[in-house]
Amino acid sequence: MALSGTTTFDLTIEEVIEEAYERCGLSVRSGFDLKMARRSMNLLFAEWANRGLNLWTIEQRTQTLTASTTSYDLDTDLVDIMSAVLYEASDTTVDKQLDRLSRAEYLHISKKTTEATPTQFFLERSITPKLYLYPTPNAADTFKYYALTRLQDAGDYTNNAEVPFRFLPSLTAGLAYYLAMKKAPDRIQLLKASYEDEWQRAAAEDSTRTSVNLVPKIGVM
Numbered sequence: 001m002a003l004s005g006t007t008t009f010d011l012t013i014e015e016v017i018e019e020a021y022e023r024c025g026l027s028v029r030s031g032f033d034l035k036m037a038r039r040s041m042n043l044l045f046a047e048w049a050n051r052g053l054n055l056w057t058i059e060q061r062t063q064t065l066t067a068s069t070t071s072y073d074l075d076t077d078l079v080d081i082m083s084a085v086l087y088e089a090s091d092t093t094v095d096k097q098l099d100r101l102s103r104a105e106y107l108h109i110s111k112k113t114t115e116a117t118p119t120q121f122f123l124e125r126s127i128t129p130k131l132y133l134y135p136t137p138n139a140a141d142t143f144k145y146y147a148l149t150r151l152q153d154a155g156d157y158t159n160n161a162e163v164p165f166r167f168l169p170s171l172t173a174g175l176a177y178y179l180a181m182k183k184a185p186d187r188i189q190l191l192k193a194s195y196e197d198e199w200q201r202a203a204a205e206d207s208t209r210t211s212v213n214l215v216p217k218i219g220v221m
Contacts, residue, residue: 010165012159013038016172023070023176023191024184027191038154041161042173045151049079051199053148055206056164058082061147065137070112072143081123081131084145088117090133093145101134107165109134117141167206 011019016154017037021028028034048054056081063072085095099120106112106122116135121143124130131143152162173195180191 007140010158010160010161011168011172012157013041013154013159013161014107016041016161016168016175017134017157017170020175020179021183023194024180024187026179026183027111034157036182037175037179038157041171041175044174046059047174049150052203053082053206054151057149057151057162058146059149060137061130061145063143063145063194065118065133065139065141068115068136068138070132070134070136072131072133074123074131075147075149076128078129079148079150081121082146084121084143084150086118087142087144089140089142092142101132106132106134112136118143162167167202170195170202173198 014034017034018028020037021033026033028037030142061075063074065072081100081186084098084100086098087093087095096117096119098118101122103122103124112134113130114135115138117139118133118135118137118141120134122132122134133143157165161168161171177188177191177195180187184191
């Protein structure tokens with residue numbers, strides 16, 4: 001049996017668009033069709049950020065802290081902080097876990113200017129995300145965190161989408177559904193169902209696998 005010997009299959013933005021149009025029973029006929037589909041794809045990427053954890057968009061970042069400075073502007077591509085630790089300037093070999101505060105919990109701290117080694121943080125998820133630390137840092141410590149970031153824009157039609165190959169079916173199905181709302185309304189329900197099915201299958205696979213130990217609780221009845 002002959003095999004290809006390759007595992008490099010991918011789709012360019014243009015090929016994803018062509019496949020999506022074909023699922024709508026249509027073909028790309030003009031530059032406007034391409035432009036419209038690329039805009040829909042970028043909206044689809046934004047929608048994916050609301051659907052939950054996309055593990056391939058998580059990266060480790062750091063923020064150098066300044067004594068007496070409570071808040072810091074973070075990168076605008078940040079969607080959320082998944083977890084964070086602090087290592088002090090006096091000992092960079094030990095990571096100290098930080099607890100996350102809600103908006104209300106941070107608001108209710110009576111004296112936010114108290115200076116010490118931070119133990120808690122609050123992320124204001126605005127257009128420019130803002131990080132607040134409590135207590136206010138008293139040294140040039142380092143805030144290290146796992147950032148959930150935005151998917152890169154589609155860009156040029158010859159680009160590849162910033163998705164792993166496992167999500168290519170979901171990407172294509174999602175774009176076909178978005179295009180159907182404008183171009184093929186008779187296929188909306190079919191393509192929506194296909195998209196949700198492809199997304200659920202890919203999202204279920206895109207999860208962290210960890211060991212779990214279950215210990216029975218023994219007590220007096």
